[in-house]
Amino acid sequence: MTDPFSIAAGTAGLISLGIQTTHTLIQFYSSYKHRDSNIARTTEKLESLLGTLQVLESVLQHRSDDPLIHQIDSSVQHSREIILELQQECAKLTTSSSNFTWSATKVVGRRAAYPFRDSTLNKLDEDVGEMRSHLSFALDVLQLQDSRTLQDDLTEAKSVIELIRTTQISVAIRDWLRAPDVSVNHNAARAKRHPGTGMWFVQGPHFSRWIIQPSSFLWLHGFAGCGKTVLCSTAVEYAYRQRGRESHVGVACFYFTFNDESKRDESAMLRALLLQLADQLSDGHSVLQHLHDAYKSGPPPALTLREYLRQLIKKFDRVYLLIDALDESPRYDQRESVLESITALREGAPTGLHLLVTSRDESDIRDALGTAVEEVKLKTAGIDDDIGKFVAQKLETDPVLRRKWHGDREKIREALTQRAQGVFRWVECQFRALKNCPRSRYHLDECLRSLPKDLDKTYERMLDSIENESAAGARDARRVLTMLCFAPRPLTVPELLHGIAVDLEEPSSLDRQRLLAGGADDLKEICSGLIDFGVQELSSDSEDETPIITVRIAHFSVQEYLESTRIKKQNASFFALSAPSAHAEIARICCVYLLDPELSSGELNPSKLQDFPLAHFAALFWHHHYEKSQEEASGLYKLIEKIFLQRGSFSTLFKLHDIVDGAWDTRVQLSLPSNGLAAPLYYASYLGFSWIVEKLLASTSDEKEANEKRVNAQGGAYGNALQAASYRGHEVVVKMLLNKGAKVNTQGGCYGNALYAASSGGHETVVKMLLDKDANVSAQGGDYGNALQAASEATRRW
DSSP states (O other), rough: OOOHHHHHHHHHHHHHHHHHHHHHHHHHHHHTTTHHHHHHHHHHHHHHHHHHHHHHHHHHHHHHTTHHHHHHHHHHHHHHHHHHHHHHHHHHHHGGGGOOOGGGGTTTTOSGGGGGOOHHHHHHHHHHHHHHHHHHHHHHHHHHHHHHHHHHTTTTSOOOHHHOOOOOOHHHHHHHHHOOOOOOHHHHHHHOOOOTTHHHHTTSSSHHHHHSSSSSSEEEEEOOOOOHHHHHHHHHHHHHHHHHHHHSSEEOOOOOOTTTTGGGSHHHHHHHHHHHHHHHSHHHHHHHHHHHHTTTTOOOOHHHHHHHHHHHTTTTTEEEEEEEEEGSTTTTTTTHHHHHHHHHHHOOOOTTEEEEEEOOOOHHHHHHHHHSEEEEOOOOOOHHHHHHHHEEEEEHHHHHHHHHGGGHHHHHHHHHOOOOOOHHHHHHHHHHHHHHHOOSSSHHHHHHHHSSHHHHHHHHHHHHHHHHOHHHHHHHHHHHHHHHHSSSSSSEHHHHHHHHHEOOSSSOOOGGGGGGGGTTTHHHHHTTEEEEEEEEEOOTSSSSSOOEEEESSSSSHHHHHHSSSSSSSTTGGGOOOOOOHHHHHHHHOOOHTOTTTTTTSOOHHHHHHHHOHHHHHHHHHHHHHHHHTTTGGGGHHHHHHHHHHHHHHHHHHHHHHHHTTTTTOOSSTTTTTTTOOHHHHHHHHHHHHHHHHHHOOOOOOOGGHHHHHHHHHOOSSSHHHHHHHHHTTTEEEEEEEHHTTOOOHHHOOOOOOOHHHHHHTTTTHHHHHHOOOOOOOBBOOOOSBBHHHHHHHHHHHH
16 A cells, blocks of 8 residues: 555655746736736636645645545646646746736737636636546545534534633632623534635644644735635634644633624623633632622722733633724724723743734724734635535535525626625625525526625615505514614513504504514514524523524624615615614613513513513613713603603613612512612612702692602612712712702711712712712711722722
C-alpha cells in the first residue's frame, strides 16, 4: 500500500504549483479588469480558484497522515494537465508582458492582442471551471470527514454547549451576577450551519495564525447577512477543541444581540465572559464570591468587571475570547463603551490572550480596533462555496422545493449563488419566492430573472405583498414587527398574540375577537420570512421542563431596514418604524392590558395569568417603554394615571412586578396582599410622575391633616415618598412633597433619611432643597454613617 505521506507530498507539490500559477495570472489580469467586464469575470474566477487551492493546501499541511489522502489524490491529479497548461500561459505572459499595453489591444473596436482575446479568456474560464470542479470534490471529502469528526467531539454528554453554560458556579452567584446565557445564541447559530460550510475559515491561514500566534487579534467583517455569526460559532467550537487538547486553556464567547437588551452592552459582555472563564478554573467560584461580597446589592460597575476579567485571564496559559456582532450593540448608546472595554482588555494583557471579533465594517469599529488587528473581509470564494452548499442542501431537504424543482436544482443553485454577492440572508429570502413560483420552466426562468438585487429590494417586495393581501393582515404584521423590534427580550407566542389583540383605538381595550386562532402558524403566515422561532432555554434550576416557543425578528437587517429612511421612499412605507413612536405604542399596549377589568379585579392567581399571558411582560416593561418613548410619552399620561388611581390595576401591576423595591426580582408575587404594597404616592414619587403626585395630593385646605398623613406614610424600601424621590433626584416631586408637609428628617428606609438618599445619589439641587427645609446633616443612616460621608462617596463614584 502506498505511503500516505508520499501521496500527500506529491499532491501538495501539485497544489503549490497551481497556487503560484494562478497567482501570476491574477496579478496580470487584475491590472485590466476595471476596463472590461470579460476580463473582470475571468479575474474573479481565478481568485475563486486561488481561494480553493489555498484552503486545500492548508488542510493537507495538517492532514498528511490521513487515510482520506488516498481518496482525494486522484481528484487532484485530474487537474495536473490543466495546471501545466496554465503554467505555459504564465510563461507566455512573463516573457512578453512588457509588449502589452491596453491601447495596443484595440484594433478597429475589437481586442486583437493575445491575452485579451475572447477565445483566450473563454479557454481560461473553461480550464478554471474544470479545475475548480475537481478540487471542490477533493475539498468536500476532507471537509465532510472533518465535519463528522467535529460532530463526534460535540455529541459527548458535556458538549460545547454545556461548557459554555456554567455548572460549577453556585446558583446564588449566578443569580446575583445575571450573566446572559450565550448558549441560546450559540445553539441558534449552530442550527443554521450546514455540513462542510465554514471549513475554509477554520482551516485557513488567518484562523490558524490566530490560534497559534501570541496576542493575536482577528476581525471578521462583512455585509449584513453574510454569515458572520455562523462562522463565529464554528470558530468557538474549534477553539474549544484546542482547549480539549491542552490544559490551562480558557475559552469564552459572547454574541451581541440587537433584539435582546440583556445582550447589547459592555456590562453584559463582561459578565458573560467572566462567568464562563471562572467556571473553567478550580478556584473560579472563590474569585466570583469575592466580587459578590464587594457588590452584594447588584452587578458591579464595568471597570470592576473588566479588572476581574483581567485577573482570570492571567490564570490561564492561553485564553480565546470570541465576540460576535459588535455592530449589534447600539452605536450611539452603548457601543462606545463596548469598544473601550475591548481596547482596554488588550492593553497590558498577557501574550496568551487571543481575541476574535466579528461585525460589519463600520467606521467607529474600525477606528477603535486600530491597525494592529488582522482583518478577514467576508467576501471570498469560501463564502460563495458555502452559499452553494447551503442552497444545494435546502433544495434537497425542503419537501416543497424538492418536489417542485428536483430537475432544476443546479440551475437554481448557480443563479442564487451568483446573485447573492456573499449574503446568506438574501439567499434565504429567495426560497419563499421559489416555493410560490408556478411549476414550469418559463415561470422559473422569470422568477430567477426578476430576483431582487439586494436585501432592501427583497424586504420591500415581501412587505408590499403583505400590505396588498389585506389591510387587517398588514395592521397585524406591523404590530408584530413593532413589538419584536423594540421589546427588550424575545416574546413568547401567546404574549405576541395578545399584543396583537390589544385595540388602541378609543375606547382602547383587549379585544379577544382579534386573537389569532392559529397561533404560531398564523404568525408565520402574516410575517412570512421576516420573523423566526426558537426555544427559550430553561434555567438550570427550573422545575418546568416544558419548552417555551419564542418569536424574534429573523435578522438584524430586517429591523435596520424598517427603521431606515430608505423605506419611507418605497412601497413598503406603511411599515416604517421609529423608536420613540414604537416604544410609545408598546407602552400603551402594556397599560391597556393592565387596565383590563377582568385582570385587575378579583384574585390574581396562576390560572388567571394563563388567560392573560402578556400580563407579566406588561408589568415588567411598561415603564421601560414609557421612558424610551421620549416626545411621544405625553399620550401615555392618562393611561398611567388610570393605573395609579384604580386600586385594582395598581395592585395587579405591582404584584406582577415591583419596579421599585423588587427591580432585580422578576418573579410574580401572587401571595403578596394588597395592603403589603406601599401607597401609590410612594411609587409615583420614586418614578418622578409629577402629574400623578399632583392628583394624589390634590385636596382642599381643610384636608391638610389628612394630606400630611398621606405624604408622610411609611412603607417601601425607601421608607417614604420623600426619600424615594430624593434618591432618584426628582426635583419637581421633592418640591411638591415638601410643600404638602413632608417631614424632611423622618428616619427609616434603606438610606435612613431623605438627605442621605439625595447625597448618595449625587443630586446637589435636591440636597440644597432639603437643607433649606432644615434637614439634619449629622443624622445617622446608610452605609457611610451620615449625609456628608455619602456625598463624598458619591462625588468619588460619579
